[in-house]
Amino acid sequence: MNMLSPKKTKFRKQFKGRIHGNSKGNYALNYGSFGLKAIEPERVTSRQIEAARKAITRYLKRAGRMWIRIFPDVPVSKKPAEVRMGKGKGSIEHWACRVKPGRIMFEVDGVNVNDARKAMTLAAAKLPIKCKFVERNV
Secondary structure (H helix, E strand, O other), X not given: OOOOOOOOOOOXXXXXXXXXXXXXXXXXXXXXXXXXXXXXXXXXXXXHHHHHHHHHHHHOOOOOEEEEOOOOOEEEEEOOOOOOOOOOOOEEEEEEEEEOOOOEEEXXXXXXXXXXXXXXXXXXXXXXXXXXXXXXXX
């Protein structure tokens, strides 16, 4: 299972940061006719992205085309269980993506609207945020 993660980063560890404000870009459909849009801010891990991707591809039976519009580029560190305070920051546990409200996360094309809606609903169930189904206005 090859989950998304950066090949190389400039710095090994990052601050946690806060996710506030709406998405600056990526709030419109660019590739497909249907998409899944985030409504609340949250960190989405590479595992969750992979689970959502699998849910979409399995439901659509590999028909049509899919685009993933988010990439996990934030290293999340964690200290082992029962370790005393201090002694530096923990090692990298997983990679995450900071998702702001309004961000398009997945897009599909080449399928009918009902299939797309169902696939996106299944994908949304795998994600830690409230999402909504969006379609291109013709």
